[in-house]
Amino acid sequence: MTATSVGPAPSAAPEPGRFAAEWRAGVMVWRREMIHFLRNRTGMAVSLLQPLLFLYILGIGLSRMFSGPGSSSDYMVFLFPGVLVMAAQAPAISVGASIVWDRESGFLREMLVAPVRRSTLLVGKCLGGATVAACQGGVVLASAGLTGIPYRLGMFAELLAELVLASLAMTVMGAVVAVRTRRVRTFHTVLTVLTAPLVFLSGLMFPVSAMPAWMAAVTVVNPLTYAVDAMRRSVLSHYDAPAGSRLFDPVRWGGHAVPPLLSVALVAAFCAVVVAAASRAFSRTE
Amino acid sequence: MFGAGQRAARRPAAAGAAPAAHADPPAVRMRGVVKSYGGREAVRGIDLTVAQGETFAFLGPNGAGKTTTIRMLCTLAAPSAGSIEIAGHDTRTAPRQVRRSLGLVFQETTLDPELTAEENLRFHADLYALPAAGLGGRIDAMLGLVGLRERRNSLVRTFSGGMQRRLEIARGLMHRPRLLFLDEPTIGLDPQTRAQVWTHLAEIRRREGTTVFLTTHYLDEAEQCDRIAIIDEGRIVAEGSPDALKAVIGSDRVQLRTDDDEAAAALLRARFGLEPAVADDGITVRVADGARLVPAVCAGLDVAVYEVVVSRPSLDDVFLHFTGRDIRDDRTGAGGLS
Structure with missing residues (x-):
């Protein structure tokens, strides 16, 4: 046999606790997303530009056209939660792209052959993306005062939590597409086609109450509708909305307003279901 | 003549493969392994045993079933029939233990170019849940083994192809696997770097006693292995030490x-x-x-x-004899393992 092998027989590392091992792998995947995020400061700055432009150029421009009761800053306040979601959208979706990219570049294989569950890898990845996205959204959130939203600690905590949830919802949407996609370009095409209607039909830019019935019907099955609505309720609890403005009408199911907590629960449920579906597709062996 | 040759080739191999007569399971044991994709059989019944500590080369023309076999060995694909055990663990019933016993170096890089060399190794340590105690020392030792200690804090993006390959080998060994798989470890490298990679592999065998299982298109590299199996059309057509195989040519x-x-x-x-x-x-x-x-x-x-x-007789003669093809014709289009 080998004449050279004189070293002691290698002993495989002792099997650590299952949960501890999964936790550590998940944290590592999450941390890798953070490292990538922090090392790409230019990308970070550029992707912040779009939502800020949206809010302070388009928002201000459009707000002049609203001639309803109340001040022109109402539209800015209305638009604000939507812009938070938009700020989180690009980084959230880029997680999906990075899954496809990892597959193309080969790094994914290093993770796939590791002794961890694929769902752990996927959850770590999604939470990493959601954290990055929430950080980006957080920058926009910090500028809330410019739109006339008062700085209240409780409201900000609420908004931040809802922002994390909205980010997660968009991240898992990207992930569920990504695990079935082999090429980065295909992924971007699919996601562009998917996200435009999701954004337009969420009551993000114009209120659901102003939509024709057929359009409003679509918003009911859009998870972003509930994410935006929950955030808007949080803002309204600290902002005096003018009476009778259709801008701030809550999402309704057959005439009944959906309570904000239910909206949050719906988004959370959506995340759980989609992550489970993505994990299943991701875990399939040939 | 063909059958006789095969037996002749196997006899010395079997003698060489007998481990130091103890209960250690072989590094690889494949029994009747078949893999079919939608009716097309890529692997048509492979029986193979690789003893602990051996250096084993897997040769075959492109499309012979090499890649499929390796995918099954590292649990990325499940066999349609038959069974595979890695260090005594079945790939289907105990994939975690199998993965823990394996170190893998793929043909294409699987490093994260945006992380440093050390971060790549630490990522690996976390994925394999290596104990934190002594981790720094292990990272240092592995980087030293492949001569990259001075570059530990450099981004992998700045590494040459040879350095990346060496770092991958270091990473594959981090968790002290029983078995190191290398898929075309030196393809695309210049001769000097190839020689360097082989020097490191020899050092690894000496220091870590790891079983090495590799595929290669370079017969001079196969020559340095204890045993070779040649696969063609989904079957192993010859198996034995380089000398035994060459003896078949007579x-x-x-x-x-x-x-x-x-x-x-x-x-x-x-x-x-x-x-x-x-x-x-x-x-x-x-x-x-x-x-x-x-x-x-x-x-x-x-x-x-x-x-x-x-x-x-050269291994080229052997390869030609068993597959009817010249291995050099294949070299350019070596398939990946994606």
Whole structure:
């Protein structure tokens, strides 16, 4: 046999606790997303530009056209939660792209052959993306005062939590597409086609109450509708909305307003279901 | 003839494979492994055993089932029939243990170019849940083993192809696997870097006692292995040590240049009972043991001998014999393992 092998027989590392091992792998995947995020400061700055432009150029421009009761800053306040979601959208979706990219570049294989569950890898990845996205959204959130939203600690905590949830919802949407996609370009095409209607039909830019019935019907099955609505309720609890403005009408199911907590629960449920579906597709062996 | 050759090749291999007679399970044991994709059989029944500590080369033309076999060995694909055990763990029932026993170096890089060398190793340590105690030392030792200690804090993006490959080998060894898989570890590297990678592999075998299982298109690399299996059309067509495989081809080739080739050829026929072929550039004879013939020929021929060249059968001859193809034709289009 080998004449050279004189070293002691290698002993495989002792099997650590299952949960501890999964936790550590998940944290590592999450941390890798953070490292990538922090090392790409230019990308970070550029992707912040779009939502800020949206809010302070388009928002201000459009707000002049609203001639309803109340001040022109109402539209800015209305638009604000939507812009938070938009700020989180690009980084959230880029997680999906990075899954496809990892597959193309080969790094994914290093993770796939590791002794961890694929769902752990996927959850770590999604939470990493959601954290990055929430950080980006957080920058926009910090500028809330410019739109006339008062700085209240409780409201900000609420908004931040809802922002994390909205980010997660968009991240898992990207992930569920990504695990079935082999090429980065295909992924971007699919996601562009998917996200435009999701954004337009969420009551993000114009209120659901102003939509024709057929359009409003679509918003009911859009998870972003509930994410935006929950955030808007949080803002309204600290902002005096003018009476009778259709801008701030809550999402309704057959005439009944959906309570904000239910909206949050719906988004959370959506995340759980989609992550489970993505994990299943991701875990399939040939 | 074919069957006989195969048996001849297997006998010495089996003797060589016998481990130091203890209960350690073999590094790899495949029994009747079949893999089909939608009715097409990529692997048609492979039986293979690799002993602990061996260095084993897996050769085959493109499309022979090599990649599929490796995908099954590292749990990325499940066999349609048969069973695979890695260090005693079944790939289907105990994939976690299998993965823990395996170190993998793929043909294409699987490093994260945006992380440093050390971060890549730490990421690996977290994925394999290596104990935090002694981790720094292990990282240092592995980087030292492949000569990258000074570059530990450099981004992998700045590494050359050879450095990346070496870092991947270091990473594959981080968790002290029983078995290190290398898929074309030196493809795309310049000869000097190839030699360097092999020096490191030899060092790894010496220091870590790891079983090494590799695929290669370079027969000079296969030559350095304890045992070789040649796969073609989804089956193993030959298996054994390089010498045993070459023995299947049988004869050495002895080429002579003499003062009078015709006379020398006549003498070879008459005194040694050989069948020499005479051409413009000299005489060629095929004999079982060329080296033994040389002194006898020099002493026993009455003609002046200017030059004697003995060539042993090469692995190229072996490969050609078993697959009907020249391995060099394949080299350019070596398939990936994605």
